[in-house]
Amino acid sequence: MNEYPHIIEVHDVRYSVGGRPIFDGLNMNFTRGRVTAVMGPSGTGKTTLLRLITGQVAADAGSIEVAGTRLSGLSRTQLFDLRRRMGMLFQNGALLTDLSVFENVAFPLREHTRLPERLIRQMVLTKLQAVGLRGAAGLMPGELSGGMSRRVALARAIVMDPQILIYDEPFVGLDPISMGVILRLIRHLNDALGLTSIVVSHDVREISSVADTVFLLSGGKVVAEGTPQELQSVPSEVVKQFVGGLADGPVPFHYPAPDYFDDLLARDGGRPA
Template identity: 45%
Template sequence: MESTQTPDLTPALLFDKVTLGYGDFTVLRDISLKARRGEVVAIMGGSGSGKTTILRAATGQLRPFAGRMVLFDQDVQTFDQSAWQTMRQRLGVLFQQGALFTDLDVFENVAFPLREHALLDDAELTAKVLDTLEAVGLRAAAHLKLSEISGGMARRVALARAVIRSPDLVFYDEPFAGLDPISMGIAARLIRRLSDQLGCASVLITHDVSETFSIADTIYIVGQGGLKASGSPEDLMASRDPYVRQFLDGLPDGPVAFDYPVTPAFERWAKARGVGR
């Protein structure tokens, strides 16, 4: 489905040489990336590469050590708690495990953000929820309990809830994790279609290559403490960079070694126990 929105070249999300970490430990250094409205942008990398750290910073859960992070032309370094609360009204998040309410049915799970934040009468709320469920193919499942639907369907319910308020920027945390191949394809197609229909910026945090490359406009690959590569899917598929090739081809060895590296801390530990390397 083609975009129904006029492209907006102003980034919804901008990282300018951002350094992130926890305590005195730096996870990623000098990260620069951006996501515009109407674009699907993927942040990829192996386990422990820092993808989730980027998500936490972008949603205000983690303050950067250095650099500039901007949401909709606003420098978030100046934000207090109230400013973040206001900004989050423009954001949608699809959590990795869905984070659905098991005691609510499909309809009420999707309706929850509207009941909390929107002033709609019952008829307006019902129409909005059913329209959104229809967009993900689940209008006729509105009455079902979560125990009565599949994992793939539950992911679509979570997706409907993430976009029910028409956010300007949506984050998808491992949207394809645990899905069968058919459900993965459905989820990917929905993300692309909803991004086009809403004209929102969509940011995927993922390590799934096939589905991501089929829908993304721009891909950023992080690892080894920094940004390793960026570009279109075609650019990255043509890359000869050893790290990129190891990640995309699933090679067991390369820049990311199979063996955990020997560190001074390990050597001290081994010496204290009288064992060699």
């Protein structure tokens, strides 16, 4: 049935910002129909990975294929065609603040289709019902809590029936109940709509409960890959530090700095180098 079992293939990707390498020979395959988590310490480029996959930035070298289409060299129109098959949930929801909840969810439909109003209304209400916020259709984004904003953004992300749904840090700043709701939705929407989900997060315990596969990134490479259970038993120090939440280890506690005492005793009293 599937010509390509991996809906996204990242092959030997190199990417650097301002001369600082972020990825150096990154290889990842995202399997169709699964929930894949991408984890890693802050600053390892998880969000950058999403920007690469969605074509917001281009890799310096290597190739990225999404749904059988190679990203490099795509025109803007081709890229936009590809993006219609993707949904993305931004960290803060990124709802359009001048539109109501209903209009936010209807936004992609109004921009890309010429459907009659009655059908748009039905589709929007169905999606809002799926995230449990049909009753909030008339509210403005400013009236929503953080968790509700993200659920509305989720309804908006699935309204065009995408093949791939991408979540950028969906749990940041949420209370345990909202977190539970989002977790349930990730799994439920993935299975009910036949999606492929990619979740970038560093909430180890939460994400382990829904993810089928986990990638752990560190130092610009994948350092571990497998099911959440397999990850627990990986002998690597980086993985142990991350999964165990240890303050010091291969990822140092201290940001690189000159010698502590030299710094304290420096005469000029100016700002430290």
